[in-house]
Amino acid sequence: MKSYGDLEVLRGVDFDVAPGSIFALLGSNGAGKTTVVKILSTLLRADGGTAVVNGFDVVTQATNVRESISLTGQFAAVDEILTGRENLVLIAKLRHLDEPGRIADDQLARFSLTDAGGRRVATYSGGMRRRLDIAMSLIGSPPVVFLDEPTTGLDPQARLEVWQSVRELARGGTTVLLATQYLDEAEQLAERIAILHEGRILVNGTLAELRALMPPAKVEYVEKQPSLEDVFLALVGRRAGAEAAPTDTAAAPVATDK
Amino acid sequence: MNSYFLSDTNALLGRSLRHILRSPDTIITTAITPIVMLLMFVYVFGGAIDSGGVRYVNYLLPGILLITVASGVAYTALRLFTDVSGGIFERFQSMPIARSAVLWGHVLTSLIANLISLVLVVLVALAIGFRSGAGILAWLGVLGILVLFTLALTWLAVIPGLTAKSPDSAGAFAYPLLFLPFVSSAFVPTDGMPGPVSWFAEHQPVTSIVDTVRHLYAEQPVGSDLWIALAWCVGLLVVAWALAVRTYHRKLA
Numbered sequence: 001m002k003s004y005g006d007l008e009v010l011r012g013v014d015f016d017v018a019p020g021s022i023f024a025l026l027g028s029n030g031a032g033k034t035t036v037v038k039i040l041s042t043l044l045r046a047d048g049g050t051a052v053v054n055g056f057d058v059v060t061q062a063t064n065v066r067e068s069i070s071l072t073g074q075f076a077a078v079d080e081i082l083t084g085r086e087n088l089v090l091i092a093k094l095r096h097l098d099e100p101g102r103i104a105d106d107q108l109a110r111f112s113l114t115d116a117g118g119r120r121v122a123t124y125s126g127g128m129r130r131r132l133d134i135a136m137s138l139i140g141s142p143p144v145v146f147l148d149e150p151t152t153g154l155d156p157q158a159r160l161e162v163w164q165s166v167r168e169l170a171r172g173g174t175t176v177l178l179a180t181q182y183l184d185e186a187e188q189l190a191e192r193i194a195i196l197h198e199g200r201i202l203v204n205g206t207l208a209e210l211r212a213l214m215p216p217a218k219v220e221y222v223e224k225q226p227s228l229e230d231v232f233l234a235l236v237g238r239r240a241g242a243e244a245a246p247t248d249t250a251a252a253p254v255a256t257d258k
Numbered sequence: 259m260n261s262y263f264l265s266d267t268n269a270l271l272g273r274s275l276r277h278i279l280r281s282p283d284t285i286i287t288t289a290i291t292p293i294v295m296l297l298m299f300v301y302v303f304g305g306a307i308d309s310g311g312v313r314y315v316n317y318l319l320p321g322i323l324l325i326t327v328a329s330g331v332a333y334t335a336l337r338l339f340t341d342v343s344g345g346i347f348e349r350f351q352s353m354p355i356a357r358s359a360v361l362w363g364h365v366l367t368s369l370i371a372n373l374i375s376l377v378l379v380v381l382v383a384l385a386i387g388f389r390s391g392a393g394i395l396a397w398l399g400v401l402g403i404l405v406l407f408t409l410a411l412t413w414l415a416v417i418p419g420l421t422a423k424s425p426d427s428a429g430a431f432a433y434p435l436l437f438l439p440f441v442s443s444a445f446v447p448t449d450g451m452p453g454p455v456s457w458f459a460e461h462q463p464v465t466s467i468v469d470t471v472r473h474l475y476a477e478q479p480v481g482s483d484l485w486i487a488l489a490w491c492v493g494l495l496v497v498a499w500a501l502a503v504r505t506y507h508r509k510l511a
Contacts, residue, residue, distance in 0.1 A: 041352040043510070063354055071352040077345035081277045093269040094355050096262060120280075136349070 010035055010046070010199040017192075019143075022166065022176040024190030026183065032199040033179035034074065037148045040177070041071045054144050054175075070142040074149045076133040078121050084108065084132050085117040088139065095140040107135040111165070127158025134165055145169060148179045156232055163188060263356040270350075270363025274337060278371050285371055288330040289378040292322045296379065299445060300386060307446050312476070315388045319380070320471035321444025324464060325436060326379050327372050327408045331415040332432035334368040338419025339428035351510065361416055361506060368412040369405065376404060390475040399474050406491035407467060411435065413498035420505050438464045463490035 010032045017023040027033050038044040040053055042062045051058045054068035079087050085104050092100035108117040111131045121129060130150065137145060147166065151159040166189055170176055180186055186193045187207060194204040203210060226234075278284060299307075300315045309317035341347040341360075350360050380388075392400075415431065422428035439445070441455065442464035448456050459465055466486040473480045 038348075043348055043351055066352060066354040069352065071349060073345045073348055075345045077349040079273065079346055080344075081280055082273065086273075086276065090269060090273055091353075094266060094350065094353055096265065096354075 024186035027196035266359035274367035328435035335419035410495035416502040
């Protein structure tokens with residue numbers, strides 16, 4: 001439960017996320033997704049109810065929770081004035097890890113940012129910024145990752161890259177809570193989806209279970225047209241990837257080294 | 259406060275110092291306004307001001323130093339505001355770090371940046387004829403008071419840095435601070451001011467701090483001014499720190 005003054009933002013939010021799975025919290029703007037994420041990442045205190053992350057209570061064991069999680073917020077939380085590498089070193093230091101420099105270099109390589117690592121983040125494209133943001137989040141391999149609208153404002157290419165790294169994460173055993181307003185994003189990535197509306201979870205289940213809520217499928221004949229995304233990616237995709245590779249806005253999928 | 263306080267503060271201090279290193283204009287801008295005022299008052303108004311037989315630049319410098327600090331701390335508010343609005347503040351908060359380190363990194367950066375600006379202003383003052391026979395102890399005394407004053411104003415700057423809605427309002431709190439020296443003994447002796455103004459000037463913090471620094475530079479006994487100045491600085495520091503920490507905890511709740 002969470003309210004701001006008289007405004008109740010969250011009223012009935014109850015869900016479990018299986019370890020190592022991707023769980024999508026799907027809802028429109030203002031549904032309360034960010035509030036849920038903030039409560040779970042100890043940034044906000046709920047007015048009622050309990051929340052447990054990685055076995056730790058978010059209120060009474062906040063420090064343990066912070067050691068277990070990483071948060072990637074709606075806007076890439078990177079330091080514009082520092083270089084990409086310096087951003088990563090800073091986070092490694094703040095996570096109290098040994099050899100922050102080596103960790104930073106590993107992350108740069110993993111997210112195809114090695115060439116850009118020495119440049120100030122202010123010069124990065126939106127997609128590179130987001131990759132750096134996620135690279136920073138994954139330092140120290142926290143078992144639980146919160147992604148709050150990780151692809152908002154990204155072009156289709158960068159979006160696919162982020163999706164790819166989210167899948168890699170889950171494959172590696174990380175538990176991912178994905179808050180998103182994009183239906184296709186939830187459909188593509190999540191094993192379970194909860195639909196949050198006006199601070200309440202309306203349904204919670206696998207995609208198949210959610211589909212079963214609707215009347216049975218009926219057969220219609222529809223001409224199969226390529227979607228705009230197909231066209232866009234066919235035209236821009238490969239070519240942009242080939243051209244951009246040296247300048248490192250590459251379309252190369254991130255985290256391919258696993 | 260947890261065991262990582264020092265290492266976290268150190269990491270975050272390194273970060274903000276890099277910011278300053280990469281935009282030295284913040285230090286130069288901080289120093290330029292007071293330097294221009296110094297030149298204006300010494301070469302334009304100074305001839306018409308009776309500073310009681312003391313060379314006017316010697317009379318003026320202490321006040322100019324306080325103005326330097328007052329304009330310098332606005333950048334602390336601005337840097338903090340940028341962190342909060344850019345989301346990196348939340349990133350730090352969601353990590354297992356000593357939470358107060360986020361503020362201390364900025365506060366210590368402010369101290370270092372302001373000390374550099376102060377050195378620049380003193381160098382210009384020396385170039386235009388400021389002279390002091392003060393010994394090392396008196397200089398250390400001046401340094402100590404300025405450090406306390408900077409810390410007090412910096413903690414004050416933390417509050418708008420955390421709560422402001424726009425970068426402009428984050429920096430705006432510094433304007434009143436810039437005017438306080440004008441209604442003090444910083445530019446002209448207070449005896450010439452009309453009764454109530456003179457009373458205000460005599461009883462506001464700037465006058466006692468300016469007088470203390472002035473006496474230290476002039477190798478005169480500081481008398482009770484020193485204790486009043488220290489009381490103001492420490493009092494302001496404690497109140498500003500307490501309010502800033504409270505604002506910070508509210509923001510986290």
